[in-house]
Amino acid sequence: MTSFFQSLGLSFEGAWAVSTIAGILLIAFPVMLAVAMIIYADRKIWAAMALRRGPNVVGPFGLLQSFADGLKVFLQETIIPTGANKGLFLLAPIITFTVALIVWAVVPFDVGVVLADINVGLLYVLAASSLGVYGVILAGWASNSKYPFYSAIRAAAQMVSYEVAIGFVLVSIVLWAGSFNLTTIVEAQKNVWGLSFLPINGFGFNPLLFPMAVVFFISALAETARAPFDLTEAESELVAGYQTEYSSMAFALYWLGEYANVILMCMLNAVLFWGGYLPPFDWAPLYMVPGIIWLFAKAFFFFFLFSWVKATVPRYRYDQLMRLGWKVFLPLSLTFVFLVSGFLMLTRYGVPA
């Protein structure tokens, strides 16, 4: 895109700045729109599983429900509690929202269609997702209220715990792909079995990496605090969780950020394990379909799984959540890092057994 703006007569620096800003807008606006539609989809799927009809009043099939909710929230009064730490109270939702958006910079939508094609892409994802916890802790603390604070402490412990497991899952992916760059990781997933008659794409089909895909999926549920791990907003215990004291746009920012994170985690599932923008089979006619459609189809499939889990699985107890993270996923992912690196040492790098 930089060269296009340069051809319009801008200097390189000017063209770079303009094309980067254009790229950011080109990603951020569709993400916002996708968040609105995915909230609608979530409610529809959830309703269908509970034999209800879900949103069906605003617009055709209720498609405009999220926009109506957004407008309602926008028109409400912003309430700041007297005892709250005003600056931090307003800063917290902004952090959550911003952090949910910045990760999109490294997501590859097709070959070369990525805002920042950096060689530490996966580390960037990890870094940005580890920042997400601040929005929650600050909200809980700055609200100066008991239940939001409990919720914030729970959220912080939960996110830090599951990041450890996610980190090891990512390590095994990186070992197999040999790169931190997300585009390279996707390209490395072509024909994982090496069979010419069944050229299947995606690390998830590799028996050594499939358990990691499952661990990553469940950890993604915990990391985004979705059911059954939504203990940060367990309404029977904590009123509404860390955003109890929030209203109006500040609340909406949490809402948007939360769902942007969910979509991002679905995308990451697709990108890291199921071939991203590649078609399911490495077969030429399938490449006629644009890569972005494959990516969105895969991401939407994982979103459907997220909704399915939300509709069917009861909430975990907090100690069970911690046990799952530390005593099950951490040893499991560590074992698989060991197995994957051992297998690669044996086969790819030719170290005698």
Next chain:
Amino acid sequence: MIQAVAFYLFAAIVVLSAAMVITARNPVHSVLWLILAFFNAAGLMVLVGAEFIAMLLVIVYVGAVAVLFLFVVMMLDIDFAELRAGFVKYLPIGVVLAVGLAAEILIGVGAWSAGGIELSTRIAPIDAAVPNIEAIGRLLYTRYLLVFEGAGLVLLVAMIGAIVLTHRERTGVIKQNIARQVARRSKDAIRKVNQPVGQGVEL
């Protein structure tokens, strides 16, 4: 141009937020300023081309260490009057430390302007096209393997030490055995009794 702007932006924010860490009245604010300082230090690392170190700084310090700091500080009940009461008592030590640090900076700047010591020539220079994760990996796993594993052992000892120091065996606590709960079947728990009328139940 943009590098210079970015450098001065990051550097100024690092220095300012570092100053705010020690001047902020609220300890939670101090920790938040510290996080801002870490974050901008990571920005400086990106500018010098050490993107791996930058990401590690964000993941480890901002994402994990500072969260725990924040955790602890938020739960502490700090009495500010008591904290400030010791100011005069600790002043001499503080002055000594400050003088020492200032001297170190002076010596460092002096040594720097005298020219570098020839350490870097011992290692074969790395091609600029190699990403610095690979460059670091190559050095860590070949030349510095022993030191690297030694560092790993030290960390392991520290971890075990921390667990040993804080672990206490609690008595009188009923613990859950998840495997046993999962393995339990209805015939282990339920007993069908054809109870005759007029007799008590034998449990």
